[in-house]
Every structure is written in structure tokens, then in C-alpha cells.
Amino acid sequence: MRIVFLRHLLITSLLAGSALAETEEGPTPLPEKSVLRSARVVLPLDAAASRPTIQAKINGKGPFLFVLDTGAQGFIIYTDLANELGLPVVGKDTMGDPSDPDAIAVDRVRMESVDIGGVSLSGVTAISWAPPPQMKNHMKGRGVFGLRMLSAFLVTFDYPASKIVIENGSLSARDGDNVLEWRAKDDGLPTLKLTVGDVTFDAHIDSGAPGKLTLPANAREKFSYVTEPVVVGRGRSVNSEFKVWRGTLDGKVKLGTFIVNNPDLGFVSMLDSTGFANIGTAFLRNFVVTFDHKSSLIRFKEKDKS
Secondary structure, three states: OOEEEEOOOOOOOOOOOOOOEEEOOOOOOOOOEEEEOOOEEEEEOOOOOOOOEEEEEEOOEEEEEEEEEOOEOOEEEEHHHHHHHOOOEEEEEEEEOOOOOOOEEEEEEEEEEEEEOOEEEEEEEEEEEOOOHHHHHHOOOOEEEEHHHHOOOEEEEEOOOOEEEEEOOOOOHHHOOOEEEOEEOOOOOEEEEEEEOOEEEEEEEOOOOOOOEEEEHHHHHHOOEEEEEEEEEEEEOOOOEEEEEEEEEOOEEEEOOEEEEOOEEEEEHHHOOOOOEEEOHHHHOOEEEEEEOOOOEEEEEEOOOO
């Protein structure tokens, strides 16, 4: 079964890029060993940026900049950096968007070590991929680091305090209504229930997407609007392009106990085949968001609230 490897990096600006991809072999394996060298590792988070980034050393070299993406299952390193580092190829694969899952041939490469601040990962496998120049120029860094690669730890995106916190521990569903259980659907990524007006979607939490809330284009007729959706540009997957619409909802969006009135919505045809919604950085930056992969829980705290 093909598993989506890098999910819904949806860009809602003209001539921007995204890296939606499926791989034949399934998600990249987790690191063989994950070690936290102190009780708590704190990394900088630019809350004003369109995507969070991290600095990582690979096999002792670097550091190199990567997008830190909650909507990615694994680690994708651009081919030029993989070649620069002389990373050994350990397998072959193909990837593509749902329109052609085998469109692009890629390599799987191995790294002996990846160090992110006080986090040490050993035996790390990644996908080596050469993105189109237009996409590469738009995205910061040398690849995309999926949050799943840090699943041994609690990871908190504290947008109000401009920091990422990595630590041991776990969440509990008994902690209150702001702790939500996620479910892994067919694409293997954690999903939450997002209600838009009277329609409920499975939604990915996607720090790699700069937008706020993005829905399938074929859902546009299901809602009433303050401002009707219009085409504002085009997006791009690894092997296709698609139109992007934007409008303002006349109604409410609900995520757990949190309600947003009359939000701006994006719509893309790339989501039509999956039916998923996408919750991006523009929405997340109003919260402190903690991910517990081992317990399949996510905690949201609103800005300026304890």
C-alpha cells in the first residue's frame, strides 16, 4: 500500500510550491536511537515565519537548515546536500502526488547521526530528492524534517513564546478538553476532527503549510460566505499544478473546544481525492501546541492562557 510520505505543504500564493508526495515503500523508518542530552531542549521558533525551521548537524557536519513539518512522516533531504555529504544510498523508491504516485524516482539514504541542539538521533534514513528550482527557491533550507522523527519525545511549538521545546514525558486525555486524541488514517498521518460550518473533516496539523485553513476545492459549494472564494493563484505538488481559491466563511470553525468565527478559508483541488482539510501555521501561531506521538495526543493552549 502506498503511504503518503510528505503531506500537504500547501502554499496559497502565486507560483509557490508544495511537496505532496507518496512513496512506494511506505514512511521512512524512525531513527534507530533517539537520545535527549538534557532534561529539556529549547530551540528558537520564529513565530512570524511562514514555516518553523531547525538547524541540524548531519554526521558531524553543518549545521544545515530544514523546515520542521508536523505534516511529514519522515525526513527528506535535497539531493545536492546528500551528494555534498556523501550519504550512502540504501534503497530505491518512487514518489508523486495522487495523480501519479510513481512519477519521480528517488533514493533512500542513510545518516549515522543527526544532531538538533541537545537531541541526538542515530541510524537515520531519509529520502533524497531534487525539488524543481522554483519550489526549492521558495522553501527555506536543505530539506524537510518530519516531526515524526522526534516521536520518542514530547515536542511543543510555543508560538507565543517563540520557542520549540523537546522533552521526555507524556500527555493524558484526563488533562482537560484542550487535549485531543488523534487518529492515523490511511496515509499514516495523525488527524483531528475539524468542523467547518456544519461539515466535519479529517484534518492534518501541518506546520509546513503557511496558510490558515485549507479545504478540498470540491467542498466550496457547501458553505455560505462573507466573501465568496475566488482564484488567488496556483499551487504545485512534486509533479502537478493546481488552482488555489480563497474566501471568508460566514460561520464558525470548531477544533475541539476552540471556535473561530468567520475565518478565511483556502481551497485546493489537490485535496479533492483525499477529502482532508489542512490546518497550517497561520492558525497554529495562536496556540501552544504539544505533540505526543506515543500516546497519540495533541494539546492546544490558547495564546496568553495558561
